[in-house]
Amino acid sequence: MNEPTSPVEKDRMPGSPEHEPRRGREPMFNLPGIVLAIIGLCAAVYLLQFHVLDDSHNYVLLYDAAFIPALYTGQYGFDWFMLTRPFTYTFLHGSFAHIAVNMVWLAAFGPPLANRFGAARFAFFFAMTGLAAAAFFFIIHPFMEAPLVGASGSISGMMGAAARFGFQMDRSAGRSAFSGRPLPFSMVLRSRSVVAFLAVWMIINLVTGIVGMGAGESSQIAWEAHIGGFLVGFFGLKLFDRSR
Secondary structure: OOOOOOHHHHHOOOOOOOOOOOOOOOOOOOOOHHHHHHHHHHHHHHHHHHHHOOHHHHHHHHHHHOEOHHHHOOOOOOOHHHHOHHHHHHHOOOOHHHHHHHHHHHHHHHHHHHHHHOHHHHHHHHHHHHHHHHHHHHHHOOOOOOOEOOOHHHHHHHHHHHHHOOOOEEOOOOOOEEOOOOOOHHHHHHOHHHHHHHHHHHHHHHHHHHHOOOOOHHHOOOHHHHHHHHHHHHHOHHHOOOOO
């Protein structure tokens, strides 16, 4: 029986703890590609809005890409941008604070869903919750001529989806993802942590929607759009989730 004669040889023995590769720690900012792509696109559009285009061209961009409810009442006729505005408005933002807050929330809630859904399903989820946010906003303010911009509706949809998992994370695969099957609605409503989060989230939306984040109409928060996105993320989760 030949035994290893040096510590170096012992370390190379198969099956020994020293032989097995060490698992690296998950990076603090381990963002999936689809989340990085959305953040990058929002940042690029913001730089275009406020640092490249002049006022007249920025107005054209806002009119063609933002969601303007009054344009869908039929009194202004039809243009092809009516088909794209309910989706493109999510990539526009009204100020640095607006985009900064949205991207922080996207970086927090996006990766676990993207890792669970996959890139294509997550992109579809982002688009559909944004569409639902615009539709809900239109139902409440059909004749409003002020543009609706921002990814808040889609991010609210991510919060709604996260609530269905009770915010439980699984990191066994080396990347964070929401684990298990979505909780039934009855269990979600019995979870104190989930109900507390949803209550705080709803209060924040209502307060900021009424008083705004600062002076001026442009600082108002479209809480109606947030609710529309949240409802689709909460009740329509199974339409986007992969079978586990």
